[in-house]
Amino acid sequence: MGFSKWVNLLFIIFNCFLPIFSDSSSSTSNDNLPINKFLDLAKNPQVFDWMVDIRRKIHENPEMGYEEFETSELIRAKLDELGIPYKHPVAVTGVIGYIGTGLPPFVAIRADMDALLMEELVEWEHKSKVPGKMHACGHDAHVAMLLGAAKILKELEKDLPGTVVLVFQPAEEGGGGAKKIVDAGVLKNVSAIFGLHVNHDTSLGAVASRSGPLFAGSGFFEAIISGKGGHAAIPQHAIDPIVAASNVIVSLQHIVSREADPLDTQVVTVGNFQGGGAFNVIPDSVTIGGTFRAFSHESFMHLRNRIEQVITGQAAVHRCNATVNFLQEEKIFFPPTINDAGLHDYFRSVAGSLLGVDKVNDMQPVMGGEDFAFYQQALPGYIFLLGMRNPSAEPLHIVHSPYFKINEDALPYGAALHASLAARYLVEFRQEEVPVVEGKYHDEL
């Protein structure tokens, strides 16, 4: 949906609820919300230390997608501590919290909760206590920052002209937790959703994003190419799946280089090749696996279909059979992450006034995937990168590295941005919409 379309839609939704605001309709600004102080509030030890403690607890106990039981329990304990009501369970381990009037407008802010299957190689006091699992994508920090925002907003609840919806979602890393949250219907009346992701090479105190496609749509495939095994020295009695698979892989590379528009960025990568166990034996079969990425739904589906055709066709050239599996059960396709243009302007204005306009950077799209895309299919959404790089410290490692580290000094920036984006959205939304509809609908209701 375009920006103007959703404004119209919200306009309609809003009209239904107008009487709720009639008592406060005389004031169109909300001067009570100290939005320009949110960063100082978040840096206050009462919020900052609280977030750091939460983040370290979650870091020590990483849990995989849809298994974030203790993380979810910790989140609920903190929400209880703050007196914030919530829905649970949503999408297995998800938690949806509410701050404000309980009435429209609704604006959502989101954190993902899951960890990765990898061994932490950073030696520090709060290293992962679970062998083979690690918060290497910063989702521990995302949870802490969303709770930090909740703490700030809860203090100012009586001044919020609407409702902030806190979305703690499971399973971002391939599990499509965002899709399950959307399917659960909890975002039905929500007008906009904001998310962030920590970034190792954006400066601390800075943010980066763009309007339109930011992250690619991504999918995975696995193919079994079957021939007939035999002695390596007597190939005429075998059907060699190694040579067939090799040609399959080369042909897959021609989809992007020869069929795609060079200005429509796409990727096909084969990252897995399993076949044979001996130097002198032709195996029965080879299994290959890979990923494909694109920034539009059309290009993405074109890649999907051509990958299947190329694998089966090229296998047939070599007298082999092939089956292609897109693994939709375990690794659902992520749509491209496309930032709403109207929210981009809104974000630049909010982040600019919080951080300074020179700290709000435009960035190039990235081929990585983000399941935030599922929210954006359902409602206007905006996601941005939050800087962690401290130029005077050693460089940080990229996400999904076993050496990945969070610069905890970034936590207040994330919390303040979440809180400002949500609070100002409610205020501006009310200011824009209420005066227009007031005369028109007041009498009828």
Ligand SMILES: *[C@@H]1O[C@H](CO)[C@@H](O)[C@H](O)[C@H]1NC(C)=O
């Ligand atoms: C959305 O709003 C409608 C009324 O307009 C209400 O009946 C429904 O319960 C709301 N849904 C959610 C998920 O808040």
Ligand SMILES: *[C@@H]1O[C@H](CO)[C@@H](O)[C@H](O)[C@H]1NC(C)=O
């Ligand atoms: C391919 O499948 C066909 C039909 O099932 C079968 O007859 C043939 O033997 C298979 N070829 C190989 C190399 O597995």
Ligand SMILES: [Zn+2]
């Ligand atoms: Zn990740």
Ligand SMILES: [Zn+2]
């Ligand atoms: Zn992540």
